[in-house]
Amino acid sequence: MTVLDLDETYLEKIKELFQSVFSAPPWNEDWDDDQLDNYIRELMEVRQPIFYGLFEGDELIGMSLGRVKHWCGGTEYFIEEFCIRRDYQDKGNGKKFLSLIEEKIKAQGLNTIFLMTERTQPAYEFYKHIGFTEHPDLTAFVKEL
Numbered sequence: 001m002t003v004l005d006l007d008e009t010y011l012e013k014i015k016e017l018f019q020s021v022f023s024a025p026p027w028n029e030d031w032d033d034d035q036l037d038n039y040i041r042e043l044m045e046v047r048q049p050i051f052y053g054l055f056e057g058d059e060l061i062g063m064s065l066g067r068v069k070h071w072c073g074g075t076e077y078f079i080e081e082f083c084i085r086r087d088y089q090d091k092g093n094g095k096k097f098l099s100l101i102e103e104k105i106k107a108q109g110l111n112t113i114f115l116m117t118e119r120t121q122p123a124y125e126f127y128k129h130i131g132f133t134e135h136p137d138l139t140a141f142v143k144e145l
Helices: 008-022 032-043 093-107 122-131
Strands: 002-005 049-056 060-071 072-086 111-116
Touching: 002 032, 002 093, 008 032, 008 049, 008 060, 008 072, 032 049, 032 060, 060 093, 060 111, 072 093, 093 111
Parallel strands: 072 111
Antiparallel strands: 002 049, 049 060, 060 072
């Protein structure tokens, strides 16, 4: 398996993987193509995007879509979206992918990975299992209009 930087040339592969993972249980998200296209492009157009792809041959089997975030405690890799293709899940690929990402971002001088997930999703236990901890001072607020 290989980790490569992703850019706009991978947009269709990114969208395909995103749809295949997040439209299925337990997420069951309903994205139309235009909305997903806009979302991914917005992530790509930030000041310092960092998109990584996990490849098996020429197949994109995992992705981490994030950005550099400068903060008072250091410079972070803020992951907006992370996923592994369903048929590659539960085989250690997510753990391996994040380990390879850690090596890459350390080499860039970043000192933290920050991400958010829902407590009720399997990803929550996955992140805890591989060494992530809940930030004791943060919570998320939402207000539907």
